[in-house]
Amino acid sequence: MTFTLQNIISNIEVKFNTPFEDFSVENISIDSRSLQNNQGTLFFALQGNNHDAHQYIEGLITKGVNNFIVERIPENLKDKAHFFVVDDSLKALQKTAIYYRNQFDFPFIGITGSNGKTIVKEWLNFLLSQDYTIVRSPKSYNSQVGVPLSVFGCNENHNLGIFEAGISTTNEMQKLQRIIQPKIGIFTHLGKAHDEGFSSEIEKIEEKIKLFSASEIVILQKNDLIESLLKTKTLTWSFTDKNATVFAEKISTENGFSIFDIHYNSDTFTIKIPFIDEASVSNSMSCICTLLYLDYEPKIIAERIENLYPLELRLQVKKGINNCSLIDDSYSSEYQSLKLALDFLEQQKLHQKKTVILSDIFQSGLPLNELYEKVTKLIQNNKIDRVITIGDTIGSYLKDIQNVISFTSTQEFLQQFNLNSFENETILVKGARSFNFEEIVVILEEKNHETVLEVNLDAISYNLNFYKSKLQPATKVMVMVKAFGYGNGGYEIAKLLEHHKVDYLGVAFADEGIELRKAGITIPIMVLNPENSSFNAMIAYDLEPEIYSITGLNAFLKIAQRRNISSYPIHLKIDTGMHRLGFEPNEFERLKAIIKNNNFIHIRSVFTHLAASDDLDLKNFTLNQISLFSDAYEKVTSVLNHKPIRHILNTSGIFNYTSYQMEMVRLGIGLYGVGNSSEESKKLLNVSTLKSIVSQIHIIKKGESVGYSRKFIASRQTKVATIPIGYADGIRRLWGNEKGYVMINNEKAVIIGNICMDMLMVDVTEISCSPGDKVIIFGDKPSVIEIAEMSFTIPYEVFVGISQRVKRVFYKN
Numbered sequence: 001m002t003f004t005l006q007n008i009i010s011n012i013e014v015k016f017n018t019p020f021e022d023f024s025v026e027n028i029s030i031d032s033r034s035l036q037n038n039q040g041t042l043f044f045a046l047q048g049n050n051h052d053a054h055q056y057i058e059g060l061i062t063k064g065v066n067n068f069i070v071e072r073i074p075e076n077l078k079d080k081a082h083f084f085v086v087d088d089s090l091k092a093l094q095k096t097a098i099y100y101r102n103q104f105d106f107p108f109i110g111i112t113g114s115n116g117k118t119i120v121k122e123w124l125n126f127l128l129s130q131d132y133t134i135v136r137s138p139k140s141y142n143s144q145v146g147v148p149l150s151v152f153g154c155n156e157n158h159n160l161g162i163f164e165a166g167i168s169t170t171n172e173m174q175k176l177q178r179i180i181q182p183k184i185g186i187f188t189h190l191g192k193a194h195d196e197g198f199s200s201e202i203e204k205i206e207e208k209i210k211l212f213s214a215s216e217i218v219i220l221q222k223n224d225l226i227e228s229l230l231k232t233k234t235l236t237w238s239f240t241d242k243n244a245t246v247f248a249e250k251i252s253t254e255n256g257f258s259i260f261d262i263h264y265n266s267d268t269f270t271i272k273i274p275f276i277d278e279a280s281v282s283n284s285m286s287c288i289c290t291l292l293y294l295d296y297e298p299k300i301i302a303e304r305i306e307n308l309y310p311l312e313l314r315l316q317v318k319k320g321i322n323n324c325s326l327i328d329d330s331y332s333s334e335y336q337s338l339k340l341a342l343d344f345l346e347q348q349k350l351h352q353k354k355t356v357i358l359s360d361i362f363q364s365g366l367p368l369n370e371l372y373e374k375v376t377k378l379i380q381n382n383k384i385d386r387v388i389t390i391g392d393t394i395g396s397y398l399k400d401i402q403n404v405i406s407f408t409s410t411q412e413f414l415q416q417f418n419l420n421s422f423e424n425e426t427i428l429v430k431g432a433r434s435f436n437f438e439e440i441v442v443i444l445e446e447k448n449h450e451t452v453l454e455v456n457l458d459a460i461s462y463n464l465n466f467y468k469s470k471l472q473p474a475t476k477v478m479v480m481v482k483a484f485g486y487g488n489g490g491y492e493i494a495k496l497l498e499h500h501k502v503d504y505l506g507v508a509f510a511d512e513g514i515e516l517r518k519a520g521i522t523i524p525i526m527v528l529n530p531e532n533s534s535f536n537a538m539i540a541y542d543l544e545p546e547i548y549s550i551t552g553l554n555a556f557l558k559i560a561q562r563r564n565i566s567s568y569p570i571h572l573k574i575d576t577g578m579h580r581l582g583f584e585p586n587e588f589e590r591l592k593a594i595i596k597n598n599n600f601i602h603i604r605s606v607f608t609h610l611a612a613s614d615d616l617d618l619k620n621f622t623l624n625q626i627s628l629f630s631d632a633y634e635k636v637t638s639v640l641n642h643k644p645i646r647h648i649l650n651t652s653g654i655f656n657y658t659s660y661q662m663e664m665v666r667l668g669i670g671l672y673g674v675g676n677s678s679e680e681s682k683k684l685l686n687v688s689t690l691k692s693i694v695s696q697i698h699i700i701k702k703g704e705s706v707g708y709s710r711k712f713i714a715s716r717q718t719k720v721a722t723i724p725i726g727y728a729d730g731i732r733r734l735w736g737n738e739k740g741y742v743m744i745n746n747e748k749a750v751i752i753g754n755i756c757m758d759m760l761m762v763d764v765t766e767i768s769c770s771p772g773d774k775v776i777i778f779g780d781k782p783s784v785i786e787i788a789e790m791s792f793t794i795p796y797e798v799f800v801g802i803s804q805r806v807k808r809v810f811y812k813n
């Protein structure tokens with residue numbers, strides 16, 4: 001289904017439009033960076049606290065975009081494209097979505113709740129797809145922007161929609177309700193997420209259930225409070241309450257299955273749920289109830305539920321063989337999610353060369369020729385160098401693309417294709433679950449041991465936006481990515497920051513900057529400790545030195561003169577009390593004499609570093625530093641014809657001394673999810689999770705010991721698990737001998753005995769676990785902050801101590 005501008009123009013209350021020419025909308029976009037923007041695009045210029053898409057309109061026009069919904073027309077562009085001015089572009093996007101949604105009269109299922117929305121959506125899709133042509137939200141597209149974008153995936157061949165809705169504060173759900181208009185509602189779980197957005201539990205529930213205001217039925221776990229607030233008919237389920245519509249009576253747990261007798265309408269049947277953890281079993285119950293409501297036979301429900309599978313919902317970036325990087329999206333293949341994956345590929349690509357391995361696409365609702373015509377266009381717009389198709393149909397439809405290689409099955413590809421021919425490229429692996437593309441990923445992935453540091457790119461974006469929300473829109477942001485992004489990762493994080501259009505990156509040494517340039521990072525980079533010997537390399541790689549002494553300045557000038565360089569950007573560091581690096585007041589006159597009318601260099605910024613921005617007891621010291629800085633700035637720049645950027649605030653500076661943000665700030669540890677006070681940390685999301693597995697389990701008798709020097713002696717029969725991570729990986733020995741713990745299956749397992757170089761042992765006497773089970777060393781719990789406190793250090797040291805042999809995996813939801 002396409003629609004034209006004429007169709008929506010009255011709905012979105014356009015105040016003003018440049019000469020009107022109707023056009024047929026093929027693509028709705030809000031992201032200026034997507035390569036999918038073209039003539040068929042209607043672009044909504046959204047404006048938020050931290051971004052304003054209006055500033056990218058000019059660039060979009062050169063890419064061929066011609067129609068814009070805007071809040072104001074950028075100067076000079078009035079005649080260059082068609083503009084439709086509205087009060088609020090987000091509202092206009094939502095109203096367009098409502099218009100579009102109303103073109104369809106098939107039923108929608110709407111899912112909300114604190115956890116489990118995406119899982120329940122994906123499982124319902126799996127359970128129902130034999131009988132329906134389903135359209136659903138891609139990934140976790142459930143926000144004020146995500147929901148409208150999702151419904152544009154509907155077309156006339158679909159006959160069921162499954163959409164999720166997520167909110168974080170009041171006055172949001174009603175808007176999503178109008179777009180989804182669910183006939184069947186599912187409330188998955190009420191938890192603690194977003195509690196800060198609501199004044200009370202009741203307020204939160206009342207907001208969430210607005211999704212169901214016009215639903216025919218709401219499916220939920222029996223809950224008197226929620227039921228008393230709902231005005232809709234309900235279908236409830238419970239493990240304990242026989243009065244629920246569906247009473248699930250637990251019979252047993254065996255081999256990873258939970259077996260229940262389901263009592264429904266005086267009928268009883270047995271069901272095997274292939275999970276034992278509570279969250280998965282509850283999510284399965286939401287699905288069972290939905291199928292019951294849709295009148296499925298118990299026998300069919302039981303058959304299909306038994307085949308449910310754990311879901312990998314994340315897009316993961318992994319290091320591949322032969323210096324490739326892999327984007328692993330090996331569990332889904334719909335047109336909508338292909339669009340998202342291609343955008344992510346563009347954002348994260350480390351190499352110019354881009355390859356896509358793609359399976360047949362199912363369930364698009366479109367005739368195959370139409371579907372693959374769209375896929376062809378998408379691949380061409382994204383400038384993919386090589387496409388490998390796997391499946392019975394896709395190969396014959398993508399003929400128009402240059403450089404396509406086709407295979408009928410994953411096995412055939414693995415047997416016939418020379419995998420070593422992958423080299424220095426970024427490879428997106430995207431396929432429907434039935435193609436088992438994880439087998440391809442396993443082979444293309446660089447081999448590693450089981451310990452990984454998982455880095456959540458969404459959490460980084462969230463934390464960045466938190467600090468940006470404290471700043472004026474014009475304040476620039478430099479993000480410190482020194483020491484391999486505080487141990488979390490180098491170019492992958494830098495790519496994300498570039499995508500978010502931060503203004504500067506900061507590194508400690510020239511080498512670190514060179515690595516980023518080699519990976520294709522183009523935004524300005526400041527080097528904090530430029531050694532005189534590295535100035536030539538820095539110039540070659542367009543890196544900007546911090547200059548902190550007369551000697552350094554002269555050394556740099558000598559090279560600049562010899563190479564006849566002009567206006568090279570440099571940054572002057574002033575020492576105001578940290579006494580680490582920087583010019584001191586007695587050097588200001590010499591400094592002024594050198595920089596005055598000096599055309600070899602251009603002083604881009606002048607800055608200082610606070611010694612105690614995290615400690616409000618030292619506020620006077622900090623304010624004195626700030627005042628010394630202001631004096632120094634006036635003096636030193638008095639000889640210049642321009643005003644360099646000023647910056648002094650690091651993470652805790654942004655938090656505690658916001659009003660001194662000047663023209664730029666330097667964000668560090670906060671980006672990685674750690675604040676310098678618990679109040680600050682609470683506002684951030686955890687970024688890194690250090691994970692390993694259980695290698696072996698021993699049962700030892702009372703009196704026996706564990707590890708070197710027999711530091712642990714069992715006082716009872718003890719079950720001991722060995723984890724393959726030790727002090728060579730950065731786990732400090734201080735954390736051993738019952739001081740620290742790890743999490744196994746959501747339970748605390750205390751570290752016993754001395755930590756070894758490559759291993760440590762934990763007490764799992766009370767924990768049900770087996771070799772191969774996942775172990776969390778740090779993450780949400782225990783947090784890096786907790787580990788740092790217990791081992792008498794700071795989170796910075798814990799992060800950068802994680803050794804490089806621990807593989808980093810980056811993911812995005």
Ligand SMILES: *Cc1c(COP(=O)(O)O)cnc(C)c1O
Pocket residue numbers: 480528609649650651652666667668669670
């Ligand atoms: C590391 C560093 C920062 C960032 O500090 P955080 O406390 O991590 O925010 C800022 N400025 C300079 C000069 C730094 O060396």
